[in-house]
Amino acid sequence: MFYAKIISSGLYSPEKIMTNEEFERLTGMKIEPHYSEVLGINHRHISDEKETPAFMAAEAAKRALENAGMKPEDLDLIILGTDTPEAISPPTAPKVQYLIGANKKEVPVFDVNASCANGALLIDIAAKYIASGDYENVMVIGTYAMTKFLSWKYPWEALFSDGAGALILSKSDKPGYIGGVMRADGSWWNNWGIYMGTGKMNIEGIERGLHKLDLRAPYPATVNEEGWPMMIERFLQKYRITKEEIGMIFFTQVRKKSIINVMEKLELPLEKTHMIMEKYGYTGSACVYMAYHDAYENNMLKNLEGKVILFMTSGVGYQQVVSGFRF
């Protein structure tokens, strides 16, 4: 049995910022003080033309490699998660592979899409590849350029920010990766998304606004506030882990108040989670890797040896995934 360990991380966040005040001026919509107080979001990072999903992913990947002292050819697999892809086809991952110079060794790559639930899911897939024994170093990357799909006319669009995060998972004979728990309910498929797909990518689709992110029916806050504690309880039960063993939980960085409520429900202190929305906004598929990297950089993962680290992610569709490591 081989276990996966996180050995490195990296992130990329576009330089350009739009504050809440600027958002209000641009859209003529009032979002404050709700956005800073309830969602924890003060500003968003806006990718420019050069900062495509593949570009940002490659930058985060290069930094994770650098932090690990590794070369692109040391990677055995790259898994990229996004629901803001560079193109319909090919997938985004091979472009990133080329941008970081991993194409010379023909490093295998593929894209995964479970929308913003990607963070925990990619780890689960990567760990299973490592468990098979054939893969030494697997990189997972989440990249998010949702501001490019915004109409800038609804207050809820203030949620979104761009960025990318990457982790390198490596084979270890000591635990290591524990496992994952998932659930999904496709009856929510029509609620929120970018509905321009096969058969709709035409002028008529654009006239209908399908090329923009569309909130048709909001998800209730309970989807996460009840779903997350339930999923974490399931995880603890499945792998016979006590709440006391939890060292840190990285949640989808979607709503500060929800994370606080969930930690309360779990009867865990707020020190056992880390929030980055105040710094980076909400970055979808990238956010839990960015949160991990930020926690690591701020020495928050010291003294957690032997503790359990969880990634709890949610995405439209909808899908929820929790996965975790013995640190």
Next chain:
Amino acid sequence: MFYAKIISSGLYSPEKIMTNEEFERLTGMKIEPHYSEVLGINHRHISDEKETPAFMAAEAAKRALENAGMKPEDLDLIILGTDTPEAISPPTAPKVQYLIGANKKEVPVFDVNASCANGALLIDIAAKYIASGDYENVMVIGTYAMTKFLSWKYPWEALFSDGAGALILSKSDKPGYIGGVMRADGSWWNNWGIYMGTGKMNIEGIERGLHKLDLRAPYPATVNEEGWPMMIERFLQKYRITKEEIGMIFFTQVRKKSIINVMEKLELPLEKTHMIMEKYGYTGSACVYMAYHDAYENNMLKNLEGKVILFMTSGVGYQQVVSGFRF
């Protein structure tokens, strides 16, 4: 150690057909006798408005369930592969989960995109989930609606057809799934694709034709004709399997002549492969599952017990994956 076995399959092919003659009439381009003789393609199946990627996937999935005598709630995971997605976000898989009624049990789902290399890759991922011990029955689905991305003005567009294929893999304590070998080279990313993605989904993108499949620089036939035998040799070497143990190879159904050349290079008789492009056209992510189902239906998989069955798939980006079972 748990192994995966294929226990069932199903396919869906749209009723509407366009013959080579009709293609020539529509486009004013001559494709014959090249298409029927070299590519093995006489006609293509054209999905109608109702036959979206999710719809076709759900139909193939229902048939695979029916053939297995299983209910949707018997599935523990659904992995869907496509590069013609229903939408940008959410992924296609949760919609399919809902359409087949697997949402009631909240069956986990996610999309994978390694373009037309999806067939062998999804099997590899599914088998790793089964190997972990937590997943009993995993469905893999490939769906393809590429005709909806065609301009109907280039002769190479005659290649494409629509359809979906599904397999159910189940846990077994006897081998079973053997493993997979992959490679990718993202320096080919710009050659062939549907380049409308993040930042380009707008009127300007449509004016530039990015919403249509675009062949910018053809792949040489050698990519498959040299790549496939090399990948199969690597597989045999890695898992210490002799050529004589091969019972059947399902290749990406892209070019009849290439498959014949590859079987010659491998010194294997043509009976050890199965081609369906004459019946169904080229159906990308769906084609190897459709070929498997067709071979099964035609009793071609009888008497292969103990033999090795391979799936060898290629896709733009590019990516190549071979995976195999002890049957």
